[in-house]
Amino acid sequence: MNKSPPITISSLDAVRLEKMLASLGSNQFPDKESLQDELDRANVVEPQQIPPDVVTMNSTVTFKVASSEREFSLTLVYPNDAGDNTSKISILAPVGSALLGLREGDEMSWPKPGGGLLVVRILKVVYQPERSGDFQR
Numbered sequence: 001m002n003k004s005p006p007i008t009i010s011s012l013d014a015v016r017l018e019k020m021l022a023s024l025g026s027n028q029f030p031d032k033e034s035l036q037d038e039l040d041r042a043n044v045v046e047p048q049q050i051p052p053d054v055v056t057m058n059s060t061v062t063f064k065v066a067s068s069e070r071e072f073s074l075t076l077v078y079p080n081d082a083g084d085n086t087s088k089i090s091i092l093a094p095v096g097s098a099l100l101g102l103r104e105g106d107e108m109s110w111p112k113p114g115g116g117l118l119v120v121r122i123l124k125v126v127y128q129p130e131r132s133g134d135f136q137r
Contacts, residue, residue, distance in 0.1 A: 007101025
């Protein structure tokens with residue numbers, strides 16, 4: 001778990017996220033550097049070339065918590081789309097930044113309320129815009 005798994009993102013997501021980051025000051029998004037690091041290490045491909053099991057923006061993902069076998073689903077969204085909906089996670093959340101570009105079967109550490117980490121595995125990319133033919137969302 002110490003080594004970050006390889007990630008793939010679409011060129012459309014990369015451009016939109018770079019523009020978003022450029023518009024945010026460090027005070028608005030203290031973890032800006034972490035998301036930039038993820039974008040810098042990503043394999044960027046055209047939206048039509050995104051594998052169907054990769055988490056892209058607006059994808060809905062089902063996870064399993066390793067320690068409890070509990071499953072839950074979240075949709076990775078841009079900050080303006082997050083609102084108060086508990087079934088959505090903003091790309092600006094540390095977990096959202098870490099989720100982008102991962103694949104089914106990948107594991108990630110998830111901060112627990114009150115401290116500590118959970119290990120969660122991506123079980124399924126339930127919905128992915130690119131897989132559904134939506135290359136402009």
